[in-house]
Amino acid sequence: MESEKIVINNYRIDFYRVNTLIIGSGVASLNAAISLYSLGQEDILIATSLWGGGTSNNAGSDKQTY
Secondary structure, three states, rough: OOOEEEEOOEEEEEEOOOOEEEEEHHHHHHHHHHHHHOOOOOOEEOOOOOOOOOHHHHOHHHHHHO
């Protein structure tokens, strides 16, 4: 992951550059991250507001799928 700070209209913003961005931390997102990592992709960023708080956590679909 590469990072830098940029300034736009006097606001300083942290800017990150990654190969793979995964949004969310439900079962499907974490499965995607693990699968990509096992294939050799190490530059992965997971953006989430709550670990394990995906739709599958609320609906129980992970119990049916996995």
